Amino acid sequence: MLRIVLGGAVLIALLLFSLGTALVVGLQGRGLAALNSADWSAVKFTLWQASLSAVLSTAMAIPVARALARQSFPGRQALITLLGAPFILPVIVGVLGLLAVFGRAGWISAALDWAGFSKLSIYGAPGVILAHVFFNLPLVTRLLLQAWTAIPAERFRVAESLGATAWAYFRLIEGPMLRATVPGAFLLVFLLCLTSFVVALAVGGGPKGTTIELAIYQAFRLDFDLGKAASLALVQFTICGAVSLLAFLVPLPQTDGLGFDRVVQRLDGPQHRIWDGLWISVASAFLVLPLGAVLMRGLRHMLEVPPQIFAASLTSLTIAIISTALCLAMALTLALAFARRGSLARSLAEAMGILGLASSPLVVGTGLFVLIFPYTQPMAFALPITASVNAMMALPFALRVLMPAVRETYGDYLHLRMSLGMGRWIWMTRILVPRLRRPIGFSAGLAAALSMGDLGVIALFADPDLQTLPLMLYRLMGAYRMDQAAATAVMLVVQSLFLFWMFDRGGRGHATLR
Amino acid sequence: MLHLDRLCYQLNEFSLTADLQIAAGDRVAVIGPSGGGKSTLLNGIAGFLVPRAGQMLWSGQPMPDHPGERPLSILFQDHNLFPHLTVLDNVAIGLRPDMRLSAAQKAQAVAALEQVGLGDKPMAYPRDLSGGQQGRAGLARVLLRQRPLLLLDEPFAALGPALKDEMLEITRHIVQQAGITALMVTHDPQDALSFAEYAILVAEGQAQAPTPIGSLFDHPPPALQSYLGRRAP
Numbered sequence: 001m002l003r004i005v006l007g008g009a010v011l012i013a014l015l016l017f018s019l020g021t022a023l024v025v026g027l028q029g030r031g032l033a034a035l036n037s038a039d040w041s042a043v044k045f046t047l048w049q050a051s052l053s054a055v056l057s058t059a060m061a062i063p064v065a066r067a068l069a070r071q072s073f074p075g076r077q078a079l080i081t082l083l084g085a086p087f088i089l090p091v092i093v094g095v096l097g098l099l100a101v102f103g104r105a106g107w108i109s110a111a112l113d114w115a116g117f118s119k120l121s122i123y124g125a126p127g128v129i130l131a132h133v134f135f136n137l138p139l140v141t142r143l144l145l146q147a148w149t150a151i152p153a154e155r156f157r158v159a160e161s162l163g164a165t166a167w168a169y170f171r172l173i174e175g176p177m178l179r180a181t182v183p184g185a186f187l188l189v190f191l192l193c194l195t196s197f198v199v200a201l202a203v204g205g206g207p208k209g210t211t212i213e214l215a216i217y218q219a220f221r222l223d224f225d226l227g228k229a230a231s232l233a234l235v236q237f238t239i240c241g242a243v244s245l246l247a248f249l250v251p252l253p254q255t256d257g258l259g260f261d262r263v264v265q266r267l268d269g270p271q272h273r274i275w276d277g278l279w280i281s282v283a284s285a286f287l288v289l290p291l292g293a294v295l296m297r298g299l300r301h302m303l304e305v306p307p308q309i310f311a312a313s314l315t316s317l318t319i320a321i322i323s324t325a326l327c328l329a330m331a332l333t334l335a336l337a338f339a340r341r342g343s344l345a346r347s348l349a350e351a352m353g354i355l356g357l358a359s360s361p362l363v364v365g366t367g368l369f370v371l372i373f374p375y376t377q378p379m380a381f382a383l384p385i386t387a388s389v390n391a392m393m394a395l396p397f398a399l400r401v402l403m404p405a406v407r408e409t410y411g412d413y414l415h416l417r418m419s420l421g422m423g424r425w426i427w428m429t430r431i432l433v434p435r436l437r438r439p440i441g442f443s444a445g446l447a448a449a450l451s452m453g454d455l456g457v458i459a460l461f462a463d464p465d466l467q468t469l470p471l472m473l474y475r476l477m478g479a480y481r482m483d484q485a486a487a488t489a490v491m492l493v494v495q496s497l498f499l500f501w502m503f504d505r506g507g508r509g510h511a512t513l514r
Numbered sequence: 515m516l517h518l519d520r521l522c523y524q525l526n527e528f529s530l531t532a533d534l535q536i537a538a539g540d541r542v543a544v545i546g547p548s549g550g551g552k553s554t555l556l557n558g559i560a561g562f563l564v565p566r567a568g569q570m571l572w573s574g575q576p577m578p579d580h581p582g583e584r585p586l587s588i589l590f591q592d593h594n595l596f597p598h599l600t601v602l603d604n605v606a607i608g609l610r611p612d613m614r615l616s617a618a619q620k621a622q623a624v625a626a627l628e629q630v631g632l633g634d635k636p637m638a639y640p641r642d643l644s645g646g647q648q649g650r651a652g653l654a655r656v657l658l659r660q661r662p663l664l665l666l667d668e669p670f671a672a673l674g675p676a677l678k679d680e681m682l683e684i685t686r687h688i689v690q691q692a693g694i695t696a697l698m699v700t701h702d703p704q705d706a707l708s709f710a711e712y713a714i715l716v717a718e719g720q721a722q723a724p725t726p727i728g729s730l731f732d733h734p735p736p737a738l739q740s741y742l743g744r745r746a747p
Contacts, residue, residue, distance in 0.1 A: 420582060420608065422582070422611040434598045
């Protein structure tokens with residue numbers, strides 16, 4: 001009973017945090033009248049770039065995932081693991097890497113310049129889309145690869161024994177799988193690009209490259225026009241809400257993507273070797289080169305990192321730890337309260353997932369700002385607000401991992417527990433938590449890394465004296481101190497990965513755990 | 515004696531009725547087609563289900579409501595052992611579910627392990643044990659608990675034929691020695707014959723009264739006949 005009450009309390013808190021802040025925003029804004037033509041073109045651009053990014057990411061992910069599914073080669077597993085990296089990679093670091101390759105001072109521009117062509121410029125729309133594809137192509141590839149490897153090998157053997165042509169393969173096996181998977185993947189990327197802020201902040205801007213999120217930020221920070229920011233936030237919330245209603249019709253794919261190392265055994269592998277090889281090479285280069293560029297540059301200039309990096313690291317780590325604790329507390333409370341209630345639990349987890357994906361940190365931030373502003377200086381709450389927003393953003397992923405684990409433990413051992421007459425405390429401390437150690441560790445790692453790399457609400461709230469690592473990195477980029485930015489990026493990546501590794505590792509525990 | 519007095523369990527659309535008695539010390543096989551109610555019967559006796567009607571008596575006394583207070587032990591098909599606890603802990607929770615063992619109780623648990631031939635493995639983890647050894651660890655807990663009734667829900671079903679026979683034999687021996695009343699759900703007529711003296715046929719939501727197992731298989735009623743087909747032992 002207590003569990004249900006606590007779970008309900010967490011639910012209500014989450015709803016207040018997401019929908020409640022949106023409501024505050026709605027009441028505060030001056031309605032749509034506050035928006036001028038530039039704002040409306042931001043709305044248009046947001047929808048356009050999200051559609052295009054989603055189309056490009058899914059369209060390219062299909063051949064890459066198929067290549068990975070049917071070819072086996074040394075380093076395949078490493079590449080698949082690496083495909084998971086952009087998920088926990090701080091967005092700002094990825095953007096810095098893309099600039100190092102595709103930017104005006106990047107490798108490609110240098111080559112073009114040498115050959116007598118004009119340099120590339122990716123600021124604005126091209127940069128936004130490039131970055132969104134960079135982050136989402138690996139995600140969709142992993143989702144599709146999972147679907148591909150989940151097709152029973154027998155089906156391919158039947159097709160082979162019938163002498164199936166490539167077209168028959170597609171019609172019989174791959175087509176239906178893609179029809180079931182691609183719409184969800186497309187919608188997921190669309191939602192992610194709709195609410196993505198850092199990319200637009202770093203490479204967007206200008207009349208043809210401003211998203212709603214960026215416009216909210218600018219109304220806030222540059223014009224300090226709260227009413228306008230609120231109106232924009234209302235538009236953003238409406239669009240996200242409409243798209244998430246769609247998500248109830250088209251189920252979103254699972255986004256944790258844990259482990260799938262099977263190669264689909266197919267006789268038609270060899271005949272596609274060249275094309276598949278090409279897709280795999282291009283995709284890996286697209287993924288590895290930007291990251292490699294930042295890391296190399298950063299390592300070379302490691303000694304030039306500004307001294308503020310220690311304070312910024314400490315702030316970031318503090319936020320990440322608090323946010324992780326908060327996220328885990330909420331996820332565990334919800335899982336314990338609802339995991340055993342079959343279909344309710346599933347739809348709850350799904351709704352939370354969609355809510356987390358669809359609610360924009362900037363809308364929540366705007367709402368909280370509006371709430372606090374009449375009473376006191378909102379900047380003073382920058383840290384707790386950032387930590388709680390980050391916790392909420394990581395919650396869907398933690399729930400995805402924890403809910404099934406809790407359900408499984410109860411399913412496997414509830415009868416044994418009852419027949420032994422084991423009390424609640426022993427059950428919780430000696431059975432449930434040890435059994436959940438791994439998923440707890442993994443989701444803690446995820447939450448910590450996501451929070452560590454986040455640059456959303458903090459950009460809205462921070463005063464010049466307060467900085468987190470991603471914010472410091474962004475400020476260095478804004479000042480064109482790229483060497484120091486790269487060095488800071490290395491520090492940020494190292495700390496994010498360390499946090500992830502530490503928690504995940506802690507969950508694996510010593511050898512006595514299965 | 516276990517007395518199921520006009521018991522009725524309701525699970526959504528499905529209902530099971532049972533009106534029967536089992537004498538103390540009997541070994542009874544519970545057989546019948548899938549979905550006929552075998553597991554429901556066992557879960558009911560264990561106390562995992564609340565009856566809609568009727569009552570259950572043990573030695574003339576009503577059974578306590580809570581499964582942990584009933585005079586019984588259970589062996590499931592799997593998940594009898596917690597993977598992250600040592601074999602000793604897994605056995606000892608049969609005695610002290612709060613895991614606070616006195617030295618004497620620990621010695622008792624070790625003795626139970628010795629009785630099933632696992633005396634050298636108290637500190638091992640379940641994953642270090644073979645399938646048969648895991649079954650033995652489960653039996654050690656049954657021994658330690660010293661409860662007069664044992665429910666077996668298709669135990670050892672995952673083991674190979676020879677190992678399964680061996681485990682059934684050990685179980686029968688233990689049950690016989692301790693004078694435990696045992697009910698075993700099984701799919702395999704052969705297992706039923708080698709383990710039990712009586713059989714309860716559960717089909718179409720009804721549990722029949724136990725009959726001597728030999729005569730049941732010699733003259734199977736229609737429900738059993740259609741379940742067994744030509745595979746009568």
